[in-house]
């Protein structure tokens with residue numbers, strides 16, 4: 103897992119260095135598709151062949167997050183992306199729900215290249231798992247609950263970002279006084295919660311819910327809790 107985290111960090115920092123290089127002579131920035139093509143090349147290059155030992159989706163997700171952070175910078179919504187250092191926000195994300203299996207009854211989780219991992223359940227997972235982030239803190243590994251503050255989620259316009267302070271938004275239907283956007287109040291709340299969750303994941307400040315404990319691979323290939 104440390105190696106997978108390192109792969110994501112390496113790819114992220116390489117993408118940042120590359121974009122900086124291209125920025126100076128005024129070359130257009132590379133989009134997500136272009137960065138993914140480079141990732142494939144790096145995975146096949148003799149110098150960086152170790153990247154192919156990690157699953158492909160987590161570094162792809164890192165590139166997607168990086169591209170979003172870079173776009174936010176140019177749109178003046180965020181500062182310039184920083185290079186990542188070892189030990190800071192050590193995490194990687196499996197974004198494809200078809201590759202993830204969660205067996206809550208037996209407290210185990212399946213992800214590519216790691217197999218079944220046992221975890222200590224601290225909170226029941228409701229709904230369908232859409233992605234899984236594994237993060238490391240103080241030698242322990244944790245799995246994905248992203249907590250979103252509910253403040254303003256029902257009062258913010260998903261279209262223009264205006265926060266309604268008056269009562270122009272009725273219980274069932276929202277109408278933005280700024281841009282005229284109109285939608286069901288529950289749907290507006292859901293859109294805002296989802297966006298806030300994605301933003302937190304992108305910033306890698308997601309809070310932690312399921313302490314997975316340190317794991318090691320057994321001879322059968324399945325991972326087990328050490329403690």
Ligand SMILES: [Zn+2]
Nearest residue numbers: 259262278281
């Ligand atoms: Zn609006």
